[in-house]
Amino acid sequence: MVPELVPVRPGPTATAWLTVRIRDLQADDPLHPVTVVVPGHHAGLHLRRGLAAGGYANVRFTVLARLAESLGAGRLAARGRSPLTAVTRAALVRTAIAAVPGPLAAAAVHAGLVDLVAGLATELRRRADRAGDLDRVRAGGTLTARSALEAVAGYEHRREAACLYDEVDLLTAAAGALRAGEGSVALAETGDVIVLLPTRIDPPEAELLRALAARTSVVVALPHLEDGGGLDLGAALLGAAGAAPVPVGAPPAAVTALVAPDPVEEVRGAVRELLAAAEAEPPVPLHRAARDTLDEAGVPHVALDGRRLEDSVAARGLLGLIRLRDQDFTRAAVLGWLSGLPHRGGVLRSQARWDQLSRDAGVVRGATQWRERLAALAERRERSLQRLEQDPEDAAVEAHRAALQRDIEDARRIVEHVTAIDSASRPPREATWEAHVVWAARLRDEFLTPDDAWSVEDREASQAVGEALHALGEASAMEPAVSVRVFLRALEDALRGRRRPEGRIGRGVVIGPHRLLWGFDLARVHVLGALEAGFPPAAAVDPLLAGDPLGRGAARERQERADWLAALAAADGGEAVVSAPVVDVEGRAVYPSPWMLDTLADGDLRPRASAVRAGSASHPRLRRLGGAAETPLSIAERREVEAATAWAAGRDLFRTALGRRDDLPLGRVLESARARRSDVLTEFDGHLAEVAHLPLIARGLSGPAQSATGIETWATCPFHHLMGRVLAVSPTEDVDDDRWWQIDAAERGTLVHDILEKFFHHVAETGHPAPGSPYLDADVRRIEEIAAGAFRDAEARGIAGHPLVWANERAAILADLRTLLHEDAEQRGDGGWRPAHLEQGFGFDAEPHSWPAVTVPLGDGRVAVLRGRIDRVDVDERGRARIIDYKTGRNAKVEIGAANLLEHGRRLQLPIYGRAVRDRARGAGLPATATTSLYWYATVKGQFAQTALVVDDAVEEALTDVLGRIDAGVRAGCFPQVPGEFEEWWGRCENCGFCDYDTLCPAS
Ligand code: SF4
Structure with missing residues (x-):
């Protein structure tokens, strides 16, 4: 007996034919076994659901490979052979490629090359004339092609030696078992066989079907398409004559061509049409509620090609973790890894917290940096916390304290976690597959344990990842040694190659490549992206076999054409829509495919692609999508x-x-x-009078102790003050900004201040040099040594920037320090000044050497409590004092005095520091003499200039006046944005250039 051949049109005709055929086979016995060999698993599920509506029993749906397994695997096992897996196949191919001298050997571990050679090996085994094929390839003659053939031969040899069987062995074994009269039990369960719509029949498959037909009835429903579909089905191999085609049961689908403005609108248009169809035809199972949102979660759907295991949380997490070391733990790599991990609370999987803390810590790359800089950050936060202990209880202070505490704890937990990852991710000492599997499994167990935050799908996927990982151990029999790189590639391949089902066939919309629609019959089919280069597919360059000696290109095009026609036939009796956008995702012009234009053809005439794209072609079945306005989704x-x-x-x-x-x-x-x-000051301009009763605003300047610079911000830009001082909005630095290239200006300033403090402490303690005496070489060396220590500390903290730029910065700072000593010696000589107090705090009650806070009456019994740290106070022999505040930034060149109300409240440091010194004298019962308070611009950039204010009673009165005005402004809820004058040179407004809130400020 030979198989019976029946040409059948795919789609509803094939389904109807199958239903009748099964009914006929079971006419005498409804439990008579029937096996339907389907083109794919999804088609089997789809058909089973369709048949279930009419009732059926003892009908099995399977693919040919599974049928062969049930018939032939036992025979192979009895001969001591075991199945080839993807892992063992890749390992064998890698070793085979590496063993062939020539152009391919150097790329033996490249996953793409391994796939190409493995594919060629399988193709050659399935073709009818292997010897002829080999001759043709050799005759084609490139060195690459000959090397590939040698690699294929080496692979086959190794596979045989390892007693591993592939799918062709299985087909052959199944045929052999049937011919030998074996497999009666399996055959009894199989019953009659219907092969539905095979898209190819190659010699090993034909051999099995012929052997099967000798033992049971076999009917092959060959696809019958308009132009034959171009398929070379190898029907002749079956040794059977074809029958007349089955009459078409449903009219061919009415094909509509759609042109969309872009790919996104094309997809949205398709969904709109589906929803419209759902309204018109209630049986289409779409939820009406999904009309409002129509996102993936709202519309039930099934993805035919499923979800790649590689895209699951567990897979991304594990691959990301292994790659971290190779990527040197860069901040971007670590944050990228974390971004794929779901979390509900806790710091260890919170990308936002890692981002924030590593920014603040100055982490750029390297596990060591993560450890050291976050530990240093925790210490800095500890110190800030200790300073806060001195503050009175207050809601804002309490919140600040809690935030610092949280930072400390989180930073330390991250340090522990990074340390653990750093240690666990070190490659195993043994370079074997088993050792690498154990190593990766440990990483997964320790750092990627699924928890409640993971979806059910991701938890299931985690298990599948574990299975894929352990399967890699199989490669050890073929490859005794492996590197992390090869192991990682093998793991990537293993995870990429596995797909997990998504959705349930029969519920909602089927989504997938059109080539998977064989065996389906649907109410409506929408083929998206019907573009010129896709249908027919553009000719591909064969990297192994130049000149296409196996005729792969033509076969591919025939297959694509058949897939296209079968997909449209699946909608017979209903509607098919073929659509194309006019631009691609990057906005480049694209054109509709010739096959799409064929659907609009009238005889040999079909519209031109350019006319269809431009909208100048008209056809009753050609439509253009306008966008959301047409049919809101x-x-x-x-x-x-x-x-x-x-x-x-x-x-x-x-x-x-x-x-x-x-x-x-x-x-x-x-x-x-x-x-x-408008010309009215509104809440959107910072007029917060309506909420001025809230405690944070209503207390004005009478709240906790404040600094001069904090109050100055209101006078400069009240909105800045609102953000920073009232609402305590914390600015976020961009790690890619100059900070990572060169030291931050504020950090540089602090560093210079620290050096000067240490140096002048020594001067104050020793009295050397006396006023009027120059600094000696030994003094210069001392300040350079102090500076060297500060530089080392900056480098350790990771704030120094690029080494080259840092070397320049260091030289500039040292030059500034030397100049400052020279200038200082002259000035001290002029006035007889001796440094007496350095970094002198006032208002820090818990510090033993702190002076009392400065208090300024605000009226109604309220006072502003002010505190600060004075860089340096010098005294002369008569007990007079002068105050120095070093500045390392730009010289603002402003006049400060009582007459201009202390530069309209924008320069309060000097008068407040002066008040602190005069208050101290008053406290000691001494006369409060006029005190000079000065800014010293201690850099070349600032030309070592000084801005001085003589603080006397008039200035103190002005200070009280100014603070009263600012207090009134704050309490009135007055926080307008004040950008200041536009500065042509800088191209920005004077107040906004260094403002932390420019990204959220409406005036910026
Ligand atoms: S960006 Fe300018 S206007 Fe806005 S808050 Fe900052 S300084 Fe004020």
């Missing part, structure tokens, strides 16, 4: 369309549904834009 989209239409018509957006909704931002955005354009 959801309520949200409907509102957007309404708003866009109103806008285009010049109507007031406020009156649209989108503008009126309180829970949507548009109304508020419109309101704020109008308010800002």
Whole structure:
């Protein structure tokens, strides 16, 4: 007996034929076994559900490989052979390629090359004329092709030696078993066989079907398509004559061609049409509720090609973890790894916390940096916390304290975690597959244990990742040694090669490549992305076999054509839509495919691609998608369309549904834009009078002790003060900014201050040099040694920047220090000044050497409590004092005095420091003499200039006046944005250049 051949059109015709055929086979016995060999598992599920509606029993759906397994695997096992797996195949191919001298050997570990050689080996085994094929390839003659053939031969030899069987062995063994009269039990369970719509029949498969037909009835339903589909099905191999085609049971699908403005709108258009179809035809199982959102979660769907295991949390997490070491623990790599891990609370998987803390710590790369810089950050936070202990209890202080405590704990936990990852991710000492599997499994167990935050799918996937990982151990029999790189590639391949089902066949929309629609019959098919280079596919360059000696290109095009026609036939009796965008995802012009144009052809005439794309072609079945306005996809989209239409018509957006909704931002955005354009000071401009009763604002300057610079911010830009001093908004630094290239200006300033403090402490303690005496070489060496220590500390903290730039910075700082000593010697000589107090605090009650806080009356019995740290106080022989505040930035060149109300409240440091010194004298019962308070711009950039203020009674009165005004402004809720004058040279407003809040400030 030979198989019976029946040409059948795919789609509903094939389903109807199958139903009848099964009924006929079971006419006498409803439990008579029937096996349907389907083109794919999904098609089997789809058909089973369809048949279930009419009732059936003892019908099995399977693919040919599984049928061969049930018939032939026992025979192979009895001969001591075991199945080849993807892992063992790759290992054998790698060793085979490496063993062939020539151009391929050096790339033996490259996964792409391994796939190509493995594919060629399988292809050659499945073809009819292997000897002829080998001759043709050799005759083609490139060195690469000959090397590839040698690698294939080496691989086959190794596979045989390892007693591993592949799918062709299985087909052959199954045929052999049947011919030998074996497999009666399996055959009894198989019953009659129907092979439905095979897309190819190669010699080993034909051999099995012929052997099967000798033992049971076999019917092969060959795809029958318009132009034959071009498929070379090898029907002749079956030794059977073809019958007349089965009459077509449903009219071919009405094909509509759609042109969309872009790929996104094309997909949205397809979904809109599906929803419209669902409304018109209630049986289409789409949830109506999904109309509002239509996101992936809302629309039930099944993905035919499933979800790659590689995309699961467990797989991404494990691969990312292994790659971290190779990527030198760069901040971006670590944060990228974390971003793929779900978490609910806790710091260890919180990318946001790692991002924030590593930014603050100055981490750039390297596990050591992560450890040391985060530990240093925790210590800095500890010190800040200790300083806060001195502050009175207050809600803001309490919140600050809690935030610091949290930073300390989180930073230390991250340090522990990075240390553990660093240690565990060191490659195993033994370079074997087993050792690498154990190593990776440990990483997974220690750092990627699924928890409640993981979805059920991801937890299941974690198990599958474990299985894929352990399967890699199989390669040890073929490859005794392996590197981390090869192991990682093998793991990537193993995870990429596995797919997990997504959705359930029969529920909602089927999504997948059109080539998987063989065996389906659907109410509607929408082929997306029908572009010129895709249908037919563009000719591909064969990297192994130049000149295409095996005719792969033509076979590929025939297969694609058949897949296309079968996909459209799946919608017979219903509707098929073929669509193409006019631009690709990057906005480049693209054209509709010839096959799409064929659907609009009238005889030999078909519209031109350029005319269809441009919209100048007309055809009753050609439509253009306009966009959301045509058929809004959801309520949200409907509102957007309404708003866009109103806008285009010049109507007031406020009156649209989108503008009126309180829970949507548009109304508020419109309101704020109008308010800002008006000449009235509104809440959007920083006028917070309505909330001025809230404690944070109502206390004005009478709250906890404040610094001069904090108060100055209100006088400079009240909105800045609101952000930083009232709401305590913490600015976020960009790690890619100059900070990582050169030392931050603030850090540089602190470093110089620290050096000067240490140096002048020694001067104050020793009295050397006396006023009027120059600094000696030994003094210069001492300040250089102090500076060297500070530089080392900066480098250890990771704030120094690029080594080359840092070398320049160091030289500039040393030059500035030497100049400062020279200038200082002259000035001290002029006035007879001796350094007496350095980094002198006032208002820090818990510090033993702190002076009392400066208090300034604000009226109504309220006072402003002020504290600060004075860089240096010098005294002369008569007990007079002068105050120095070093500045390492730009010289603002401003006049400060009582007459201009201390530069309108923008320069309060000097008068407040002066008050602190004069208060101390008063406290000691001494006369409060006029005290000089000065800014010293101690750099070349600042030209070592000084701005001085003589603090006397008039200045103190001005200070009281200014603080009273600022207090009144704060309490009134007055926080407008004040950018200041536009500075042509800098290209920005004077107050905004270094403002931390420029990204959120509406005035910036
Ligand atoms: S960006 Fe300018 S206007 Fe805005 S808060 Fe900062 S300084 Fe003020």
